[in-house]
Amino acid sequence: MSGKGSREARHDERLRAESESEQGERRRRLLQIGSAAAFLVVAAVLVLVVISANKTSGGDTNLEDVGLVANQLKGAPQNDLVLGEPSARVTLYEFGDLKCPVCKGFSEEIVPSVIDSKVRDGEAKIEFKNFTIIDEESTPAGAAAIAAGMQGRGWSFIELFYRNQGPETSSYVTDAFLTEIARGAGVPDIARWNKERKSPKTVAEVESTTHEAEKLGFTGTPSFAVEGPGTKGLETLGTPGSSEAIEEAIAAAG
Amino acid sequence: MRLPAEGTLRVIATFVAAFGIGVATYITIADSGGGSPVCIAGGGGCETVANSTYSHLLGVNIAVFGIVGYVLLLAASLLRGDVARMVGFGVSLVGFGYSVYLTYLELFKIEAICQWCIASAVLMTILFGLNAIRMVGYVGKPA
Numbered sequence: 059m060s061g062k063g064s065r066e067a068r069h070d071e072r073l074r075a076e077s078e079s080e081q082g083e084r085r086r087r088l089l090q091i092g093s094a095a096a097f098l099v100v101a102a103v104l105v106l107v108v109i110s111a112n113k114t115s116g117g118d119t120n121l122e123d124v125g126l127v128a129n130q131l132k133g134a135p136q137n138d139l140v141l142g143e144p145s146a147r148v149t150l151y152e153f154g155d156l157k158c159p160v161c162k163g164f165s166e167e168i169v170p171s172v173i174d175s176k177v178r179d180g181e182a183k184i185e186f187k188n189f190t191i192i193d194e195e196s197t198p199a200g201a202a203a204i205a206a207g208m209q210g211r212g213w214s215f216i217e218l219f220y221r222n223q224g225p226e227t228s229s230y231v232t233d234a235f236l237t238e239i240a241r242g243a244g245v246p247d248i249a250r251w252n253k254e255r256k257s258p259k260t261v262a263e264v265e266s267t268t269h270e271a272e273k274l275g276f277t278g279t280p281s282f283a284v285e286g287p288g289t290k291g292l293e294t295l296g297t298p299g300s301s302e303a304i305e306e307a308i309a310a311a312g
Numbered sequence: 313m314r315l316p317a318e319g320t321l322r323v324i325a326t327f328v329a330a331f332g333i334g335v336a337t338y339i340t341i342a343d344s345g346g347g348s349p350v351c352i353a354g355g356g357g358c359e360t361v362a363n364s365t366y367s368h369l370l371g372v373n374i375a376v377f378g379i380v381g382y383v384l385l386l387a388a389s390l391l392r393g394d395v396a397r398m399v400g401f402g403v404s405l406v407g408f409g410y411s412v413y414l415t416y417l418e419l420f421k422i423e424a425i426c427q428w429c430i431a432s433a434v435l436m437t438i439l440f441g442l443n444a445i446r447m448v449g450y451v452g453k454p455a
Contacts, residue, residue, distance in 0.1 A: 085452025088394060092447050095402055099409040106413045125424035128360040241368075244359070 121242040123221040128244075130170055131213055134177050138207040139216070141173070142183030148286035148311045150182055150304065153189035153271040156199040156219045157226060158279045160297075165220040171301035172308075182286075182308045186216055188264045189271035189279050195231035198255070200264040202236045205255035206245050214243035286311030315449040325389035325400070325442045329382050332435040336378035339428050343373045349428045360424035366417050374414070378432060381407045385439050392455035400443040401451075408440035 154161040176182040188200030206215035224230035245251045282295040288311045298304050342349040351358040388400030411433035
């Protein structure tokens with residue numbers, strides 16, 4: 059009896075040892091799979107970061123200064139291509155070409171000060187008008203800005219375009235580039251924006267404001283004009299050399 | 313070192329995953345209305361991040377992928393066994409890795425911080441920790 063009991067005990071022990079060994083083997087295999095998965099994920103994240111870091115700006119899908127533009131325009135209402143309170147007494151008109159490098163310079167160095175000092179407090183609003191003088195890509199760029207304006211992101215589009223502007227003589231204004239700018243600017247309905255930017259009406263508006271600029275006697279971009287209670291209709295300013303000059307013109311027009 | 317009981321890990325992971333579903337759902341709903349999540353502490357970070365090109369993957373808001381991930385993690389935390397342990401670890405690992413990448417983008421590419429995205433990244437990091445302990449400590453062992 060005791061011999062049989064001892065045999066059964068040894069048998070049970072052997073089974074238990076085999077089961078523990080199988081369990082240990084299975085555990086080792088699963089941990090190896092887990093470690094391999096962890097290694098792959100770490101490698102994938104590193105690859106994503108390296109690819110992302112190597113992307114260049116201008117014409118690429120990776121936009122520069124999205125955050126900066128958003129902060130610059132924060133708190134200023136956008137309607138069509140007008141930035142600022144619609145009820146503002148003074149309107150500053152900027153006639154510009156999105157492909158124009160001088161306009162880009164104004165956008166970065168002069169316009170932000172005017173936004174801070176005159177637009178944000180409701181004293182003036184700025185209306186951008188397309189004045190296409192660079193090349194045939196200026197018109198689709200301007201039309202895309204108008205279409206973005208129809209969804210309340212016109213100035214975000216304009217400013218982001220300038221920040222990611224390519225070389226003046228190169229052809230970078232592709233559908234992909236414009237779409238990236240629109241997305242970066244926060245245009246909510248890209249399908250609608252695509253339809254509206256290509257509509258004959260929108261393109262005609264770009265041509266119309268270009269004629270308007272020519273009628274006003276402007277020959278280069280950006281050119282400015284101001285209108286308010288203190289002006290006799292629309293008064294041209296040409297291309298002021300500083301933000302102070304624009305701010306003084308707004309104050310005089312108010 | 314004594315590991316926490318698997319049951320404790322699963323209970324905590326259940327609550328964290330449920331909270332994650334809430335955060336990701338809020339971001340998705342805010343985005344689907346054409347707007348963006350509202351940063352509670354102010355600032356335009358949430359809007360900037362939501363409007364950036366990185367907020368969508370293959371035309372789908374990445375918060376939708378977040379909801380799917382959190383639902384899988386919730387299911388993994390509610391279930392017993394090695395499959396649940398491995399799924400929990402795998403999904404939280406991918407979620408954690410992608411959160412690291414998105415946080416990198418926010419800091420160095422978009423140059424804006426969205427509190428909701430950071431909240432999700434923190435939740436995913438906690439879930440990764442819980443699921444990693446669960447897998448290393450209990451995989452291959454009886455449920």
